[in-house]
Amino acid sequence: MSIFVIGNSKGGVGKSTITVQIGLGRALQGKDVLVVNSDRQSSSSKAIDRRDAAGLTPSVTLVAYPDGEQLRTQVLRQIDKYDDIIIDAGGRDSSAFRHAMMIADAMLVPIAPGNFELDALEDELVPLIREIQASRADNPLPIYAFLNMAEPRKYSSDNIGTRKSIEAFPELQLIDLNVTRRKSIAAASTLGMAVSEMKPRDDKACKEIQVLLQAIFG
């Protein structure tokens, strides 16, 4: 079992969307998944609530630990009970985000194309990563970035410009996949559905989420 953090100190980059898609994607593969929120009221909690209210199966177990120390203690206590633990963390620097980074086995950073996002990366996330890596000492956290809410054209100037800027930071490994800004992904996540469960089926969206799941879990 592994603990993954989906995190970025910047809000609005699609962390909850990605958390829902990874969590449900794994549940549909037959895995027992725990989704952890570092905020009491987050979009991913509401999404899973909607799924459960609609009676869709399989689902994931959902918990919220806004307190950092509680998040650490509780998640480590439940580690053997689940195949995967996905923590939806951040939106800002917080003790919960930091504790999540301290216990995680890997972190995924969704980054949306745009200058504000890159400013936040340089001013907030990269210094935070450096601090956490120093605290983790001989057990560095593998941290991967990917473009989320990307422009539909893979080689659009915004996509390429953002990728180049991310590559300048050795603290993050940029993986070669984009999740495009698509209505189907946003709508599925809001409803607490995997994009593959949506009708009509959006094959391109399904493929992108599939590639993301493969990158994480093989």
Added chain:
Amino acid sequence: MAIIQRAPKPASVDPAATQAAAKAAATAPDSKSKKNMRGKREMFSVGFEPDLLAEFDAARSKLGLSRPALIKIAVRRLLDAGV
């Protein structure tokens, strides 16, 4: 084959990781616990005669210790030995 690698060891197996995490989280903007990692302590002042203080300072400078550090070591040893 997964592209995403995992950390060399799970956080749960490292006994030092808990304290490291508490320290890392203590500097978060929302951290309630700006608590002293060394625990609670009470302060009081003690007057030393100049000669005793000079002797004490000479001893601690040889050891490279602060005044409070040497006093605490001395008190601990005294209590352990039985007053």
